[in-house]
Amino acid sequence: MLLVVGSVALDSVETPFGAREDALGGSATYFSAAASLLAPVQVVGVVGDDFPLAQLEFLRARGVHLDALERVPGRTFRWKGRYGYDLNSAQTLDTQLNVFEHFEPRLDARARRADRLFLGNIDPELQLRVLQQVERPRLVCADTMNYWISSKREQLMALLPRIDVLMVNDAEARQLAGEANVMKAAAAIERMGTRAVCIKRGEYGALLVSGSEAFFAPAYPLVNVVDPTGAGDSFAGGFLGLLDRTGASDLAALRQAVVMGCTIASFAVEAFSLDRLRDLTLAEVRSRFETFRKLTDYEALHASIT
């Protein structure tokens, strides 16, 4: 079983294609919507008493365990952001931690037995406290961001030796490693203790680096990108969902999981909020996964070219 800790949030998002107010969002939400297509998921998180729980019913129907999602008095975590025509980066207009500010994750017996774990982009101290409660995790992935890299570096460095795959973007990898070249940055992060580094590049795809191995999957070339919010967490959901389903964790499995991550993320960005993930089927996912191959497939050189 998969466990995710992260935000369940209300997002207000503007893109050139429209806007939404207080729509369903959050890293744990996107992650579990994506991963639950492939494997059972349990969510650890917190919402306020203003949160419209009915909006999570589709997750429950897909087998997501929400018992460890606490509901406490106060307002739900809120994020407000805007994207321009360059949909690759968001401008954060407002972040309200609200009930997340004093969140203290407590895992129940089921959550403690999780096989695979996604530590969404929250305070590395919280990530570590969740990880410590899981008895025997077989695979741990974590996301982080510039804010934690600068303000909680020590805690992050304590976390890294305990995780298998760190998921960051190019800028975060460079910042964490203090190294401009992305391949050198990935190698430096591996030396900090992770087994692999997955560099998420938005519309340019994702790069997985582990030791001397590099794997690259492009983003699916979409004609309609409406809202990139949650793409990274949907990627993580597809990635870990496939690994949990197959039970494999070698590099071949990680490669395949990167493509699954890109596949599900490509659906997530086709609509605002969770609108596309909500009704997404595994048959649609499988079909797009297969077309990915055509996107990077080419013939070997003829032997005459020496």
Add this chain to the structure above:
Amino acid sequence: MLLVVGSVALDSVETPFGAREDALGGSATYFSAAASLLAPVQVVGVVGDDFPLAQLEFLRARGVHLDALERVPGRTFRWKGRYGYDLNSAQTLDTQLNVFEHFEPRLDARARRADRLFLGNIDPELQLRVLQQVERPRLVCADTMNYWISSKREQLMALLPRIDVLMVNDAEARQLAGEANVMKAAAAIERMGTRAVCIKRGEYGALLVSGSEAFFAPAYPLVNVVDPTGAGDSFAGGFLGLLDRTGASDLAALRQAVVMGCTIASFAVEAFSLDRLRDLTLAEVRSRFETFRKLTDYEALHASIT
């Protein structure tokens, strides 16, 4: 035979890894250094009487025909640029057209019989005048830039229906099409008359779009990128060089050629100026071409994932 028209220049370049003054550069130079590893090349261009012709000896030794490279009184085309740690985009500090300002390309009998043609990033009027002199080109590729897209739009629109592959970056594709989404932009450019659009993405690789087909090749993940100048022209050289060598022009051939373009471009950026291309061998190119496959290769989903 391949024909290239473009600049043969003296570049002054600063990167975080060093600087060069008046080093060998220019689109035709990079293109022919790359392409000549695979096919015979002829250069059409102009240099001033200050140009150190001895620096082109390595091209001549590799079978590049330089008879149509005119030498006229005056100063050679000069470009001065700077790259920061984000090596993906240059800041142009100075451009001096010099002898290129009054360049009037005149093709000799051999050049007129070229099979494949690369119209380097020069005034679309000049590109068109070169193209009109080639008797029966089988494949024509052209590069262009923001300056021509805004100042010579009409001439560019006259050129597009006569070329097979337009090579531009994301921003140029968006600008030319007036469309933010890159896939829609590529489709719009195809409607302007080209058969395919190749979108060069620097460290993120290259995307080829033709009709409903899309192909993506990543950039080779390099630990040492020293100077990105000429990467795009080296890409074009590898691309057209392979197509000229194999004689094929179907989509499968274009895909393979994109990977060859990325392969040779990845060598070009490992050193300043033409320093890496100068001694590059086809065996090295072939070896790196083969390792590209591993970079994007992954296993199909097991049938149980439906």
